[in-house]
Amino acid sequence: MNIIPKVKNFTENGVSKISPEFTSDEKLGFCKKAFHRMVFKLYDIRLTEGEGGIKLLYDEKLEKDEYRINGAEIYASDSEGARYGLATMLQLMERKETGFTIKNTEIREKPDKDFRGFMTDLARQWHDFDILISYVDLCCLNKIKYLQLHFTDNQSWTLPLKSFPDAATKGRAYKKAEIDYLVEYAYEAGVELIPEFEGIGHSKELILNCPDEFGNIYDEEITSASALTSGVDQKIGRVDNIMCLGKSGIFENIRKMLTEIADTFKYSEYIHVGCDEAKHENWNHCALCRDYMKRQRLTSTKAAYTHFAEKIIDICISLGRTPIVWEGFPYEGTENISRDCIVVSWENVYQTGPELLESGFKVINASWSPMYIVPPKTKDALHIKRDWTVTGDNWNVYEVQHWASGSKAYGGLGLTPHENVLGGMLCQWECTPCEERERVIDLLSQTADRTWNSKDFYSEEEYYKNAEKINKLSERLYKKRE
Numbered sequence: 001m002n003i004i005p006k007v008k009n010f011t012e013n014g015v016s017k018i019s020p021e022f023t024s025d026e027k028l029g030f031c032k033k034a035f036h037r038m039v040f041k042l043y044d045i046r047l048t049e050g051e052g053g054i055k056l057l058y059d060e061k062l063e064k065d066e067y068r069i070n071g072a073e074i075y076a077s078d079s080e081g082a083r084y085g086l087a088t089m090l091q092l093m094e095r096k097e098t099g100f101t102i103k104n105t106e107i108r109e110k111p112d113k114d115f116r117g118f119m120t121d122l123a124r125q126w127h128d129f130d131i132l133i134s135y136v137d138l139c140c141l142n143k144i145k146y147l148q149l150h151f152t153d154n155q156s157w158t159l160p161l162k163s164f165p166d167a168a169t170k171g172r173a174y175k176k177a178e179i180d181y182l183v184e185y186a187y188e189a190g191v192e193l194i195p196e197f198e199g200i201g202h203s204k205e206l207i208l209n210c211p212d213e214f215g216n217i218y219d220e221e222i223t224s225a226s227a228l229t230s231g232v233d234q235k236i237g238r239v240d241n242i243m244c245l246g247k248s249g250i251f252e253n254i255r256k257m258l259t260e261i262a263d264t265f266k267y268s269e270y271i272h273v274g275c276d277e278a279k280h281e282n283w284n285h286c287a288l289c290r291d292y293m294k295r296q297r298l299t300s301t302k303a304a305y306t307h308f309a310e311k312i313i314d315i316c317i318s319l320g321r322t323p324i325v326w327e328g329f330p331y332e333g334t335e336n337i338s339r340d341c342i343v344v345s346w347e348n349v350y351q352t353g354p355e356l357l358e359s360g361f362k363v364i365n366a367s368w369s370p371m372y373i374v375p376p377k378t379k380d381a382l383h384i385k386r387d388w389t390v391t392g393d394n395w396n397v398y399e400v401q402h403w404a405s406g407s408k409a410y411g412g413l414g415l416t417p418h419e420n421v422l423g424g425m426l427c428q429w430e431c432t433p434c435e436e437r438e439r440v441i442d443l444l445s446q447t448a449d450r451t452w453n454s455k456d457f458y459s460e461e462e463y464y465k466n467a468e469k470i471n472k473l474s475e476r477l478y479k480k481r482e
């Protein structure tokens, strides 16, 4: 049966013509709006209220996240199950000359992994607001539960904030009303947004826009000339990508920012706070940072880096949200970082996935290859092809890989099957909407299959045999950008 992700238990018996009607049990009625919307976007059919078509019914015997389908009837006991049942129904439907048909099936299943995610980089290349709406729709169709929005980086800051009105890049930020609309839209669709504020490093734009609150004050002698030998990034001189650790009020300001982000993204369990690739050595050249490290008895900038990450993570937890970080903080001081924090394993250089699991962290598998979609250069500086795919490279949630020989995941590295491997995430980095379009459509469905199913998923060949329908549906949701 050409449903993606692969359905676990099913029987199939022909097709039935049904009326364009929909009714749902009161307890599950919140899914109604998004389902009507998706049917219209995918099939150009306006469903009406009535008993002659698709029915969403309550069944208390079903487990959390589980759904059951019997012909035109979908059963669930909670919102997640209901949403997944409806998403499967979207693939069972077919538009006909008059009305529509559905495949007659019996299905009962639930996901193996909760964390089935997609991340999109909104800071390197501008993405119009309606693309974000399309991404929510794509996630909904593919039963991808989490959509992470990488709002901030060195290149731009796209998230509007009342608490720091200068932070957003002029002419390249979303409007507050758009974000509020997106939050409600995603909630209705059952897609949980993960707002990302890239903390510590990757903060050049924030520092340029709010230097008094976040910027280092480097020693006079660190100029672009002496930077050649000092290790300070030559290209950006004294305005670098890292927040000042010793600045008065720095943690209060981060708290203020995260508080507003938590208020805005009111339905989100997770906030991603970055914490990777910080040029921590630069703190040696800032008197405020040197003084702070001395007072806190931090003997190296590496230890200071972990200390800074620990502070941001604790602020996030104190706001009642679960923090997620990129793998990146060093070993030094790791014991102080809360194990409520989830680490995205991507490079397997700073700490490997197995090492993070071993030290008690929950891990999301976003191993660089094949889970990174990057601009479509045929070859990069290291002559590595970048056209890997999730099924082609035979990735699964318990396997991390990397294309670079410097990574411990080069050639593949297994993760012990454990509940602390929460799932996997496909990441789009640095692409323009045009560049990423085709690959997002294809790889998101592959990711959906291999996170919904941790073991019994489609092979590459089976996937492509079955993907035609969902690719066509996805095309309709992801409007062509010219």
Ligand SMILES: [Zn+2]
Pocket: 215, 216, 217, 243, 244, 245, 246, 247, 283, 286, 287, 288, 289, 290
């Ligand atoms: Zn400093």
